[in-house]
Amino acid sequence: MQKATAHLTDEEFALYTDAIILNSSYRLPSQILYHVMECTRCKKELMDLLTLVEAQESDTRRETHPFFGRTIV
Numbered sequence: 001m002q003k004a005t006a007h008l009t010d011e012e013f014a015l016y017t018d019a020i021i022l023n024s025s026y027r028l029p030s031q032i033l034y035h036v037m038e039c040t041r042c043k044k045e046l047m048d049l050l051t052l053v054e055a056q057e058s059d060t061r062r063e064t065h066p067f068f069g070r071t072i073v
C-alpha cells in the first residue's frame with residue numbers, strides 16, 4: 001500500500017542540490033532524503049545535476065586559462 005514511488009519534482013531536485021551546496025542537506029524534508037536513498041533513478045538524476053552545478057561553479061571561478069597565462073608574460 002505504501003509505495004513511496006513519487007519521484008522528485010524539478011523543484012525538489014533544485015532544493016536538494018542547493019542544500020548539498022550549502023551543506024545543509026540535513027534540513028531537507030525527510031521524505032525527499034529517504035526517497036533519494038531508495039530510488040536509484042532520482043539518485044542518478046541528482047548526481048547529474050550536481051555535476052552540472054559544480055561545473056558551472058568552477059566556471060564562475062575563472063582560473064587563469066593556461067592559454068592566456070602563457071600569452072601575457
Ligand SMILES: [Zn+2]
Pocket residue numbers: 005006007008035039040041042043
Ligand atoms: Zn525517484
